[in-house]
Amino acid sequence: MKAKILLPILIAALALGAVQAWAQAAVGAPAPSFTLTDTKGAAHALADFAGKPVVLEWTNPDCPFVKKHYGAKNMQALQAKYVAQGVVWLSVCSSASGKQGHYPADEWNRILAEQGSAATALLLDPDGQVGRAYGAKTTPHLFVVDAAGTLVYDGAIDDNPSTDSADIPGARAYVSEALDAVLAGAPVPVAQTKPYGCSVKY
Amino acid sequence: MRYGAPMKALLTSWIFALATLAAAAPVRNGPVAAELVAETRSFAPGQPFTVAVRLALDAPWHAYWTNPGDSGLAPAIEWKLPAGFTAGELQFPYPRAIATPPFMTYGLEGDVWLLATIAPPAEWNEERATLAATVDWLICDEYCVPGSAEVELTLPVGAGPAEPDPAQAAAFAAARARLPADPGGWTFRALRESDRFVLAAVPPADFAGDVPAAEFFPFAEDLIQHNAPQAWGRDGAGYRIELVPADPAAPLPATLSGVLVGPDSWHAGSPHRALRVVAPFSDSEVPPRSANPERNNTP
CATH class of the missing domain: 2.60.40 (Immunoglobulin-like)
Known part of the structure; x- marks a missing residue:
């Protein structure tokens, strides 16, 4: 009797799990909710930032594409510029334990200081649950959530998929365009692009 | 027989010297040895010929196809050619699907030959020409490393049509067999x-x-x-x-x-x-x- 009841529940749970496993996030739909702990030990839920635009930036400090944007101080400049305008900037690391980019919190704090990161926080997602829910494919891969909680941008930081920081000034900066539009209350000009970078090390 | 034996010997050694000129040493950068290889030992002005950008990758590294799949980046070339020379697009071999769940990438492994057609100008008054290029690549295994090499190749102008290099014939045939073919009736x-x-x-x-x-x-x-x-x-x-x-x-x-x-x-x-x-x-x-x-x- 017990088994009869449990089996459909189990099947439903598995089916739900399969749906939730990869990319629930869709541009134009509410951004998937989450709660993650940052490198200082504080918990952050997406819902905590209701009323403010939020950037989610998947990162891995050892990936050449991430180094391109941090080495040239491009990522830090974007973080500082938009945080100053009321945007919440959350860097997220989904590297699994033992994989490239996975560091304990104190080592992360040293890396963030060395980078001069101006992000609001760096969230640790070692089981990859939030990365999978958003369909985060690469580092970097950026998402913009507007003040109403709607996902309005999913994709690359810019349109030049190289590892050469000399290519940054001439590239079309999709994330800046999306944030400028969100802050002006205008539609995001390009809402979805193919992210480029190293694969997220789930 | 227009030339006597001493002249013939001289010519032979001269041709041999030119043939060795066409060879260029691979440039190693980490797990990749890059070089520019010509299919011919010489070229003729106005007549296009084929060269290969060869990237010999150590196992288990892979580079990427033109569509890299979920992540990655195809090799890119910036030619530095003498005035009047032009280079066609790099021709890529078909890739291999590399699954690293939840991702799928399209990779190139081992001895990678990317072919390009070089069109020399109809008028070329020097004895040889040097083709140079900067090749950029991204290779990945568990993690990714970008790399770059400066490669170059000097080819003499032949007396007639460009002469195929027998030492490279098999390699170029193999490289061509890996290019996508016209459908041939499909x-x-x-x-x-x-x-x-x-x-x-x-x-x-x-x-x-x-x-x-x-x-x-x-x-x-x-x-x-x-x-x-x-x-x-x-x-x-x-x-x-x-x-x-x-x-x-x-x-x-x-x-x-x-x-x-x-x-x-x-x-x-x-x-x-x-x-x-x-x-x-x-x-x-x-x-x-x-x-x-x-x-x-x-x-």
Whole structure:
């Protein structure tokens, strides 16, 4: 009797799990909710930032594409510029334990200081649950959530998929365009692009 | 016999010297040895010839195809050619699907030969020409490393038409066999069938073989879900492969284009395993299989 009841529940749970496993996030739909702990030990839920635009930036400090944007101080400049305008900037690391980019919190704090990161926080997602829910494919891969909680941008930081920081000034900066539009209350000009970078090390 | 023996010996050594000039040493950068290789020992002004950008990758590293899949980046070249010379696009071999769940990438492994046609000017008054290039690549295994090399190659002007280099003939033949070939009698069409793209492939009338499996690699990066299984099977007089669209709501592109990679034997009398596919999308849905058992070869 017990088994009869449990089996459909189990099947439903598995089916739900399969749906939730990869990319629930869709541009134009509410951004998937989450709660993650940052490198200082504080918990952050997406819902905590209701009323403010939020950037989610998947990162891995050892990936050449991430180094391109941090080495040239491009990522830090974007973080500082938009945080100053009321945007919440959350860097997220989904590297699994033992994989490239996975560091304990104190080592992360040293890396963030060395980078001069101006992000609001760096969230640790070692089981990859939030990365999978958003369909985060690469580092970097950026998402913009507007003040109403709607996902309005999913994709690359810019349109030049190289590892050469000399290519940054001439590239079309999709994330800046999306944030400028969100802050002006205008539609995001390009809402979805193919992210480029190293694969997220789930 | 226009020349006497001493003159002949001199000429021979001169030709030998020119032949060694055409060779350039590979440039090693980490797990990659890069070099520029010419198919010919010389060139003739006004007559295009072929060179290869050779990237010899140590195992287990891989570089990427033009569509790298879910992540990665194809090698890029910046030519530095003498005035009047032009270079065609790099021609890539077909890739291998590399699954690292949940991702799928399209990689190039081992001894990678990227071919390019070089067109020299009709007028060239020097004895030789030096082709140089900066090659950039990204290689990945568990993690990724970008790399770069400056490569160059000096070729003499020949007395007549460019002379093939016998030492390179087998390597260039192998490199060409890995390029996608023209369909050679195969016809392709693309359809949308509910939530799938279907590529229908009809072999030439005289095709007697069987194609138990094939893989499709799209040229466009955003057309299909790279990590979704591709279902290949018989369909009337031919075959079909089902692909999962990246965005089912996106408007249909004009064509489903890419390379279809089959077994060794499927392209009769040809060493090619990959066929170039440019399949126009039909407006109509695919009819049920049983309704059209006598489909002929015209799409």
